[in-house]
Amino acid sequence: MDPSFSQWIRPLVAVTVGSLIAFRAHRKNSLSTSGAIAGFFVMSLHVFVGFRFAAMIFAFFFTSSALTKKGQDTKRLIDPEFKQGGQRNWIQVLANSGIASVLIVALWVLTEGKDQCMNSKDSALITALIGGVIGHYCCCNGDTWSSELGVLSNDRPRLITTFKPVRKGTNGGVTKTGLLAAAAGGSVIGVSYVLLELLTIRCGSDRVLKQLLVIPLTTVAGLCGSIIDSLLGATLQFSGFCSIRQKVVGNPGTTVKRISGLSILDNNAVNFVSILLTTILTSIACLYIF
Known part of the structure; x- marks a missing residue:
């Protein structure tokens, strides 16, 4: 360049x-x-x-924003914190991009601003950092797609820890539609990354097939990220049914009957921890694959 x-x-x-x-x-x-x-x-x-990193955050932001606005009338009846258009504040933005931002700054410093392909034989650290960024956005996109489409499913969600049916909006409740959406959300991140890498970086003909392996990896990462998020939500995030509001809420109260979870993490904290874990796991996987 x-x-x-x-x-x-x-x-x-x-x-x-x-x-x-x-x-x-x-x-x-x-x-x-x-x-x-x-x-x-x-x-x-x-x-x-790097444009490939921009491609991932844009894929996450635009597709998730579009799905957030889908079925808003239904979501308004379920979500006690519903906001028209799904407005996200700075805390939510950083919860969904902070770790990746730190990783790409580290990449920029280590590579002196030069784009490099994932190749653990040349640099395990660079490969791990790039894999971490990929895993980060797979978790973000997979979990958002799962939540936004799963709540619109006709299937009744089941708590991921017990598989018992729960009300829509319960943290840790999963549906088949939501799980499939999580995998699809992850694959979209993989496709966006691979396309931009192929268009902007020369990795050598022997690396092309390896680059394509990013797509199935991101599909799994999107699904795993959503599952981790659901496990944390079902155990460390409170869910209860408010008899007055007739909705599932995230805080205990005199009119709230507990459904599941402890009041240890809020939604932003659950997102952050699930993203961190998925980032680490994907980073390790990339070291073995690439």
């Missing part, structure tokens, strides 16, 4: 793309004001470090 492009044009492109997407997301109620500000910095960073 021409050094002058990296030095001048790439930062300009990153800031321009980040600001346009953040502004559009704010106008469409996908992000609150604080979320748009955080989103601007996060998306600009991803574009600056």
